[in-house]
Amino acid sequence: MAEKVFMQGNEAFAESAIRSGCKYFFGYPITPSSELPEYYAKKAPTEDLVFVQAETEVSAFNMIAGVAATGKRAMTATSGPGFSLGCEAMSYMAAAGLPAVVVDVMRPGPADGDILAAQGDYFQIVKGGGHGDYYTIVLAPYSVQEMSDFGRLSFELAEKYRNPVVVASDGMLSKMMENVELPEKIEVENNFDWAITGAKGREHNVITTCALGPEQWEQFNLDLQAKFNLIQENEQRWEEFQTEDADVIIVAYGSVARIALTAIKIARENGIKVGMIRPITLWPFPKKAFDKYPDKDYFVVELSAGQMVEDVKLSVKDKERVEFYGRLGGISPTPQELFEKMKELYTK
Amino acid sequence: MNRVTINEEICKECEYCITFCPKKTILKKKDTLNKKGYYPAIAENLEDCIACGICATVCPEAAIKVEKDV
């Protein structure tokens, strides 16, 4: 039986990543993500970790790209403004096949914004964010337990597909504390044939994202797209709550999905049969979940002006039956508020 | 006799070897183009060559091999 501890979301991810063999953390402080670099800095001397406080997020992202190029596990953590700076390197890592992990603790933007929970960075992290045709795998935890679980899963997926992985946390999940079961500590000794380690006893390896003419670069892009198609086929993840008998299905991820769970309870007590699809991978978006329920109403709740709702509309047969409710600026809706909105929409 | 071998196909006609050769009689430009469209350097009158290696030192293409007759 693994140990259970009472832990904060940011720290649970950091501890899990350390136990998953991620010995390298490069980061720049930004609220609400700063406990992640602080945790690594604190544990570095006793756990044989390398922690470097980078001069900018631009550098932090390129530093983890460097470690990932050697085949070792590396991560950074940031929040919206910092992720914007890192997007250049996200595009690079996706093209170069570098399996690093980035935790993006979303806070309300645009620009400097504020420091509470928000989900307005969905487009940025799910649709690429940087330049060129690429995707990153995006995991959306909704509990401290999942923060811990994804501290391992993120590296496994990154290495399986040689693609960067983003963990889309938010200002609430990162700061809250819950009981969590941490993973057993493992030692990771990767020996990838593509890694940059010095050309000893083998042909030399090259990692570059520089095209050698349009034909070569089109083929490079087609190969990349083939990989993305494979990820879309294999890795769609979601969780369902009381969907079978529901007339209305809430679609929500991250911290707001927790609020939706209580709203479902209130709605059912008041005679509206509500369930929920909770996307766990935001990319690949779990389209398969919606194929099962072609004739239901969908109620999308986000801490944004409506971003994931576009992917929901692309995933259902009748987009007229998709409604949206969002709060902005770092405000999360109450369960009662969600119920009132559903009552207004679905009891006439 | 010392030997200077130039890979004419990768020479880009910078003339560094011609300029810095201490013996002005050896290196000159060929009067026909290579495949890339340059008049490459060629070495002749090698009896004057002292195998100092300067032509190879200054060559940006690493196109020159110098051997000393011993």
Added chain:
Amino acid sequence: MKTVYERPKVLTDEYMKYCGGCGHGIINKLIAEIIEEENLAEKAIMIWPIGCSVYADRYFNVDSVCALHGRAPATGTGIKRALEDNLVVVYQGDGDMVSEGMAEIMHAGIRGEKFTVVFVNNAIYGMTGGQMAPTTLMEQKTSTSPQGRSADNAGFPVNMAEIIGSLHGCHYSERVAVNSPANIRKTKEAIRKAFKYQLDGKGLSFVEIVSPCPTGWGVSPVKALDWIGETVLNQYPLGVFKAPKEGE
């Protein structure tokens, strides 16, 4: 017959994309020679920049990474921290380093990252077609300073070897040039020394190399070398700006 010089085997047979007379070719060759002479091919990791040397991974039989524009010192930080026993060489041009990547190189120096930086300064953007760089000389005409660089609009040239040499994290900083056979030999010894300091586990070792860009400067290769001696070195004097003290 005794071989006085032949192409180092660390170089591949790939045709270099540099223009005729470009200093990158000479400097690439010197690095390859040292890697071969010091038997470092299995240890060496080259980190290439964006700029004219962007394809240099194809010229070397050693592990290579091509970094993003200006970010090579950050990429190098990750690689060297992960592979402490390898020889990590960060290769940058002046647009890449002094403009796009000024923060990255400064902080690599501030932290005293234990890799070698080979900085090729030709006072212009080569790959994009001869635009003004922070290192462009006063009055120098480029495609984005067609009337000549003016202090009023573009400020003044930047002397990196002196700046990096002033940082406590820097172990060794020297400026050399590849404008003559003697200076090319000195350049080679400077790079060799920098590699040695790195392998001894010292802080940042930095070699700035004043290098010709005949195409960007709009002159013949031989005239470009002349211009270095007559003009460029007045702004960028050769010399050692940080040397380890006795016993360091």
